[in-house]
Amino acid sequence: MTAPLLALLDGTLADVTHPLIRADDLGVVRGDGVFDAALARRGPDGEGIVRDRDAHLDRLARSAAILQLPEPDRAGFGRAMDALLAAWDFDAQPEAVIRLVLTRGPESGGDPTAFALMAPISVGVLRERAEGVSITLLGRGHDGDEVASMPWLLPGAKSLSYSINMAAKRHAAQRGFDDVVFVSPAGQLLEGPTSTLVVDRGGRLLTPPQDGILASLTLEHLMAAAPGAGIEVAFERLEPADLLSSDGAWLLSSGRLVAAVTSVDGTELPRSPLDTELRRILEV
Known part of the structure; x- marks a missing residue:
């Protein structure tokens, strides 16, 4: 099975096994954050695509507004998805799920935490x-x-x-x-x-x-x-x-x-x- 891939909003890939979120992040200690999940697969031209990409970004923004979170960095999440699609081995795993995550950030104050995670569609699904x-x-x-x-x-x-x-x-x-x-x-x-x-x-x-x-x-x-x-x-x-x-x-x-x-x-x-x-x- 292809290992999960992690991307930051600047378009760089990060080690999924390396700590990314602070222990006092409200997304961890309170579940205070939002996410969205989209299907990724190979497109007609051979490049990876995200199904209903804009609609998922729109829904992430609506969810953030309901929780009174800062507006998601749409361009940043786009860069993260592009990085994941470029790095994914669609020959090994033709379909995957990309999760877009935004938390309120540290309980003591600071910037929200945001990232995108890509993982294979499970055998069960x-x-x-x-x-x-x-x-x-x-x-x-x-x-x-x-x-x-x-x-x-x-x-x-x-x-x-x-x-x-x-x-x-x-x-x-x-x-x-x-x-x-x-x-x-x-x-x-x-x-x-x-x-x-x-x-x-x-x-x-x-x-x-x-x-x-x-x-x-x-x-x-x-x-x-x-x-x-x-x-x-x-x-x-x-x-x-x-x-x-x-x-x-x-x-x-x-x-x-x-x-x-x-x-x-x-x-x-x-x-x-x-x-x-x-x-x-x-x-x-």
């Missing part, structure tokens, strides 16, 4: 793309529209405070499931810890409203391209019964792109007739 995922439904303490009205809960921000999301995935794995979809107290389907839910109902692709939910760039890509293939994609409130009675469902994310949902809490789901077309649209 590739397997989930091909074979699909079993999911479990887990409760989340707030409704989506309720979270949207509470800015202190950071709705729509991709913050470094991911402990709850990772705990949900560990909880699922301990019980034999691959992933999770959260359900609101009112019984509405929301999102996964690192993914967006899309449901096929009679040939229409439906996804939960994004009130209090991180905007999905993979979903935006699907919504822009699907009409050209004669497929409608719409936001609609969904309940677990809608998922269980669907013609198929998927989890979408920037790295995994798309994974078919094979079962929900042990109840099998069919593979949607639109699965092949969806994979073509999302360039899997």
Whole structure:
């Protein structure tokens, strides 16, 4: 496996094994920072490209604004990504994830910490793309529209405070499931810890409203391209019964792109007739 690569915002590569962040950095001691993750792969001309590059930089800036962090150095993150792409061995690892990270910096004051990290797509993610995922439904303490009205809960921000999301995935794995979809107290389907839910109902692709939910760039890509293939994609409130009675469902994310949902809490789901077309649209 290709080792991870680390780049600084001046466009230089750094040793990923060498300490970069101070022990009192608020990103470490408080999870006070933001990140974004983008898929990198070889482009048509043989050069490495970042999928939805500008959109990921835009979302990083939106997340930083929600946390009242300094505006990210867009040009600097661009230099860092270019350095990573130039150094990456796409023959050994055709796909990778680039994480853009910005923290508030040292607790005692000082400049924010910023860097970009590139690592191979994991074998598990590739397997989930091909074979699909079993999911479990887990409760989340707030409704989506309720979270949207509470800015202190950071709705729509991709913050470094991911402990709850990772705990949900560990909880699922301990019980034999691959992933999770959260359900609101009112019984509405929301999102996964690192993914967006899309449901096929009679040939229409439906996804939960994004009130209090991180905007999905993979979903935006699907919504822009699907009409050209004669497929409608719409936001609609969904309940677990809608998922269980669907013609198929998927989890979408920037790295995994798309994974078919094979079962929900042990109840099998069919593979949607639109699965092949969806994979073509999302360039899997």
